[in-house]
Amino acid sequence: MNGARTLPFAIFRHVVLAAGAVVMIAPFIWLLSLAVKPADEIFTTDIRLLPIRWDAERNFTEAFSKVPLHRYLLNGVIVTAAIFFLQVLVALPAAYALAKLRFGLSRPLFALVLLGLLIPGHVPAIPHYIMLSSAGLLNSYAALVLPSIISVFGIFWIRQFFRTVPDDLIHAARLDGLSEFSIVWRIMLPAAIPALTAFGILSVVFHWNEYFWPLLVVTSPDMATPALGTVYLRNTEAGTDYGPLMAGTAIITAPLVIAFLLAQRRFIEGMTLTGLKG
């Protein structure tokens, strides 16, 4: 490598990356720009990022008063946290059994897990809907959470991670008097923290942004998740009022962006881990 060759290449590389970044980020910039503009400035012919007259306060209060935005955010936190917690509760013992226990149905069961990975999430939507409907659970947290608590991806992902835990560690635990469930929670859970972090990021991002399933099972705004909430916001009379609409959207997007900025490294680690192995 010499400087003469690498410098032009480095410039080229950064120009390409910058162009890509601009394309990706432009809608968000525009969203933020609209969120702080008064209505009469939004539909002008000239393009300007910063408003002449700042109207952020009205847009944001409007967004919160038209629809219960805080309720959507709270719902989002409850639903994503419950889903992740229950996913771990199911996936950890299942992954341990598939990775470390020898039993007759081990291989066929793992094949089923792999098969589950191949089925698109939308396929079981109708059966799930019918089941929840006949159980009288539609339009509740249960309806939002229950269909997602078994994550075949989570089971597969943690199982692959557990395969790297040495058998001797489990043997030592058995001799030290731990039951199989104690082994899962006392020995395997702490060892799986990196894998769980990656999985948690994927799970939370996916379910925070999930739109399809809440749209099916939620009928009252009380139960709406953030992604669904933006739609309610658009359907109210604020729908034609783009300032508050963009302000509301910005608020709903904010938690994930803030989380990303706070835990940027873990985020990237998690994403690349899955990219390589998943």
Next chain:
Amino acid sequence: MSGVSIQRISKSFGQTRVLRDVSLEVGPREFLTLLGPSGCGKSTLLRIIAGLEQADEGSIALGGQQVDGLLPRQRDVAMVFQSYALYPYMTVAENIGLPLLMRRTRAWQRLPLIRRLHPVARAAAGTIATDVRRAAEALQIAPYLERKPSQLSGGQRQRVALARAMVRNPRVFLMDEPLSNLDAKLRVSARAEIADLHRRAGVAFIYVTHDQAEAMTMSDRVGLMMDGEILQVAPPGEIYDEPAALRVAEFIGSPKINTLPGVVRADGGVAVPGGVLEGGSGLAAGTEVVAGIRPEHWILGMSGASGSLGALSGTVRHLENLGSDLFLYAESQGGGPLLTVRAAPETVRQVSPGTAVALKPRPGRVLLFDRSGQRLRARP
């Protein structure tokens, strides 16, 4: 009565038979080493005793109690692993205390809040801390109790593993090559520590290794395993001097024992290529044998005069001076592989490659085996 009784254990993995009909008795306070090359089934046998593997056939009793159907945690055995198998996310104190915690408290007493508040749980935590400290002090790791295993050296980790095993006073200690991840110097001092631990614990130890130095230095008895069978169980001196089979004689001893094919003569001598050795009296003339002579059991003669009775003549090909010992590699006139001879280091002044030597076994030191490798006992 807290020994180990192993009755006719067999075990196969798929088509491979790793243990064939193994029986073994270990005394209540005995230190028994299972010695053998890798893949001979010694670790599998240890895991079966611990309950981590299930035997296909046979049964095991610990302290007179059949344990075949019992889970590992019900057997009251402790095991030290080659990899140490310390819990990486726990401190040293938590690692050592875990077996006590699991035994002295009930599941609900270990729940996060109750653990701190309930009087019984708190009392248990107190006695556990005392016992952990006592074990740590015995192994000189008390200063590291709050560290994580990753912050310790190999030797310190190995002591933590020993402490975790001894803290709950098991009725049997099982050790699976606990020293093989240590460097050579540390291994020697750790041998003394384990022997000391055995004296203090006063229970049966079963120690698995492929290192004959460990087996010879620490054990009351050595069980030599090959191909899933125990070939001989005997005290270290006896297994060295009186091996029951050629494979035992060849495995134990470094450098390896010299072997020469031969035939017993009517006068009790054993005709080998290049000469006649003594020691075949009592065996039928014409018996085909393999004669084994350990490197230190040669009497080295400088004459080189061939034909002297009971001696082989040869030529030195190669010398290895270790300072404490001198090893000669001599080519016999009868051909065959080079003969290894241990001689006093001073001999180096008299020999060099090319020197003619006469090699005579010490009286009574020729070990004879039949052609299938079984020991033949000559009667004087």
